[in-house]
Amino acid sequence: MSEQITQEVFEHLVELAALQLDPEQAEYLRRQLNNQLKAIHELEAIPLDEDIPISLHGVPYEESGSAKPREDEWIKYPDVKAILDQAPQIEDGYIVVPDIPHTELK
Amino acid sequence: MELCDLTALELTKMLRKKEVSAVEILQSSLDRIAKVDGRPGSLDHTTELTEEDKQKVHAFITRTDEIALIQAQEVDRKISAGEDPGLLAGVPFSVKDIFCVKDTCSTAASKILANFKAPYTATPVERMLQAGAVMVGKVNLDEFTYGSSNESSAFQPSPRNPWKTDRVPGGSSGGSAASVGAGEVPLSLGTDTAGSIRQPAAFCGVVGVKPTYGRVSRYGLIAFASSLDCPGPVARTVSDAAAMLQVIGGADPHDATASPLDMPDYLSTIEDGVKGMRIGLSPDYFRITYPDPKTGDLLSQPLPAEIENAVRSAAEKLAAMGAEIIEDVPMPNTRFGIPAYFVISRVEAASNLHRYDGVKYGLRTQQSFNDLNKMYRFTRNEGFGLQPKLRILMGMYVSAAQYSEQYYRRALRVRTLIRRDFEAVYDPRGKYRLDALLTPTTPTTAFEMAAVYGNSVLMQYADQLTVPANHAGIPGISLPAGFDASGLPIGIQLLGADFTESTLFRIGRAFEKATETESWRQVKPQVLQDF
Numbered sequence: 001m002s003e004q005i006t007q008e009v010f011e012h013l014v015e016l017a018a019l020q021l022d023p024e025q026a027e028y029l030r031r032q033l034n035n036q037l038k039a040i041h042e043l044e045a046i047p048l049d050e051d052i053p054i055s056l057h058g059v060p061y062e063e064s065g066s067a068k069p070r071e072d073e074w075i076k077y078p079d080v081k082a083i084l085d086q087a088p089q090i091e092d093g094y095i096v097v098p099d100i101p102h103t104e105l106k
Numbered sequence: 107m108e109l110c111d112l113t114a115l116e117l118t119k120m121l122r123k124k125e126v127s128a129v130e131i132l133q134s135s136l137d138r139i140a141k142v143d144g145r146p147g148s149l150d151h152t153t154e155l156t157e158e159d160k161q162k163v164h165a166f167i168t169r170t171d172e173i174a175l176i177q178a179q180e181v182d183r184k185i186s187a188g189e190d191p192g193l194l195a196g197v198p199f200s201v202k203d204i205f206c207v208k209d210t211c212s213t214a215a216s217k218i219l220a221n222f223k224a225p226y227t228a229t230p231v232e233r234m235l236q237a238g239a240v241m242v243g244k245v246n247l248d249e250f251t252y253g254s255s256n257e258s259s260a261f262q263p264s265p266r267n268p269w270k271t272d273r274v275p276g277g278s279s280g281g282s283a284a285s286v287g288a289g290e291v292p293l294s295l296g297t298d299t300a301g302s303i304r305q306p307a308a309f310c311g312v313v314g315v316k317p318t319y320g321r322v323s324r325y326g327l328i329a330f331a332s333s334l335d336c337p338g339p340v341a342r343t344v345s346d347a348a349a350m351l352q353v354i355g356g357a358d359p360h361d362a363t364a365s366p367l368d369m370p371d372y373l374s375t376i377e378d379g380v381k382g383m384r385i386g387l388s389p390d391y392f393r394i395t396y397p398d399p400k401t402g403d404l405l406s407q408p409l410p411a412e413i414e415n416a417v418r419s420a421a422e423k424l425a426a427m428g429a430e431i432i433e434d435v436p437m438p439n440t441r442f443g444i445p446a447y448f449v450i451s452r453v454e455a456a457s458n459l460h461r462y463d464g465v466k467y468g469l470r471t472q473q474s475f476n477d478l479n480k481m482y483r484f485t486r487n488e489g490f491g492l493q494p495k496l497r498i499l500m501g502m503y504v505s506a507a508q509y510s511e512q513y514y515r516r517a518l519r520v521r522t523l524i525r526r527d528f529e530a531v532y533d534p535r536g537k538y539r540l541d542a543l544l545t546p547t548t549p550t551t552a553f554e555m556a557a558v559y560g561n562s563v564l565m566q567y568a569d570q571l572t573v574p575a576n577h578a579g580i581p582g583i584s585l586p587a588g589f590d591a592s593g594l595p596i597g598i599q600l601l602g603a604d605f606t607e608s609t610l611f612r613i614g615r616a617f618e619k620a621t622e623t624e625s626w627r628q629v630k631p632q633v634l635q636d637f
Contacts, residue, residue: 009503013503017456017498018486019483019486020483020484029492032496032563033503035561036563036566038397038402038403039397039563039566040504040517043445043449046439048519054522057363058525059318064367065365065367067361067362067365086222086223088464088467095466097465097478098476099477100478
């Protein structure tokens with residue numbers, strides 16, 4: 001079977017994934033992705049009737065076995081500083097990041 | 107035998123009788139850790155492994171000795187004052203470092219979270235502390251739980267198997283299983299997404315429970331695959347595991363997927379035996395699949411005879427105790443568990459990993475950029491190891507608009523088939539009417555360090571007998587069931603219908619009683635043979 005994830009496809013995925021890979025990593029990862037796809041192709045051997053629904057969860061969510069949604073109320077977090085202190089860079093209570101590039105949408 | 111070798115329930119009993127103090131129990135646990143654990147995992151990869159390192163367990167990333175002492179003293183104070191100290195009072199436990207614990211490092215074994223100190227505590231940990239248990243530290247795992255050997259941790263040395271230290275402890279809850287197996291703690295809190303509690307429990311000769319999805323809150327658990335992740339106990343006995351699940355389970359207003367169904371009293375029925383129970387054996391769990399090392403093509407072969415014999419021997423013992431063994435139970439979609447998991451877990455992982463961006467918490471690259479996108483990319487490259495990167499890339503590929511129908515939606519429909527396999531055999535009006543399935547836990551015993559790591563497909567197939575339960579959401583338990591010819595533990599697995607943990611505990615406890623006088627129960631792990 002030819003490689004499904006070509007160099008071109010791989011580079012597009014890396015861009016979407018917001019990664020920056022060195023060549024050695026990239027070669028390993030692309031090879032593993034193609035190997036994994038061989039295993040995933042097993043799924044195509046299964047005859048699936050059109051009426052088989054998808055399962056997003058194993059255990060069905062029935063009313064008796066599910067938590068009731070809580071009221072959508074704003075609750076002040078008791079220790080905002082503890083959250084902000086996690087940020088790599090803050091200034092006057094704001095999280096600081098590099099400039100956000102402006103992109104013209106096509 | 108030292109205090110740390112006793113079970114959790116034995117320790118709490120002695121504590122309540124004032125035969126021992128919580129501080130003495132803690133000290134026994136800390137002494138054992140000092141003897142067998144060696145240096146903790148760290149981001150320093152420049153230090154060569156010494157021969158001494160290779161004989162140690164290396165379960166821990168972070169030790170919390172000082173906090174543990176305060177917790178133990180509080181238990182002793184409550185006992186002196188005649189207050190209820192809690193079901194697990196004074197019992198030392200370790201926590202897989204994928205759970206947030208306030209004011210401790212919560213790393214997920216990843217460089218990207220190495221400096222992250224959680225501002226809150228995960229519900230299962232909070233409940234253990236409220237029940238009087240004493241947290242001695244955070245234990246190692248595969249990075250973000252992505253693996254079955256613990257070798258992918260950014261914190262090296264990675265844990266080693268206490269039974270043979272040249273073998274992996276399994277994963278991803280390898281630090282949990284190793285710390286319990288080596289007698290460092292009687293209990294550990296792990297997580298199971300494809301078998302990450304049961305597989306290392308089998309490799310390390312301990313009991314591991316994957317509860318029904320929703321039985322235990324995921325609040326404070328750093329997410330991998332949110333529809334599959336289950337926190338659960340690792341213990342040395344079934345009763346200890348049941349007591350721990352009793353403590354950590356139940357509804358949680360912080361987690362909408364935590365079930366509001368009442369928690370049964372597991373310990374009140376655990377000695378009720380198996381008379382009249384119907385326990386199934388399936389030929390689909392006695393064949394294993396693995397990728398050809400050269401071509402990558404998937405091959406199939408029978409399970410190793412030693413492991414199959416362990417399962418069949420367990421069935422005979424349960425039959426002798428009054429259970430009815432049902433042979434040839436069809437579970438035809440078992441073999442599709444891993445291919446479906448390759449898709450579903452990667453899509454969910456990629457989604458969950460997008461939050462790590464160097465902005466709100468965790469690592470930010472030290473390189474200076476005037477472009478946010480570049481900062482994201484360099485931060486994520488420096489912070490993530492190979493396994494998270496692999497999962498992000500695969501998740502993005504199989505969920506892309508042009509491939510979603512072919513891969514993601516198809517995998518979700520296969521998940522339905524896997525679920526239906528279980529529903530059919532547990533249906534009380536069906537042909538099989540099972541109380542539980544009895545299967546092997548793993549296709550092999552613990553493999554050598556470095557033997558599989560790097561081959562992501564082969565590593566994933568280590569979970570082929572455990573992952574169907576995660577797709578279906580059902581509970582499972584792995585029990586020690588003897589050793590192979592090279593002295594490595596063999597695990598057997600019980601799988602039940604939704605929320606039937608009490609049934610699995612009853613069967614597991616019956617099996618323990620049936621084997622408690624067998625010679626293999628007296629064998630000590632390699633790291634304890636000098637004690």
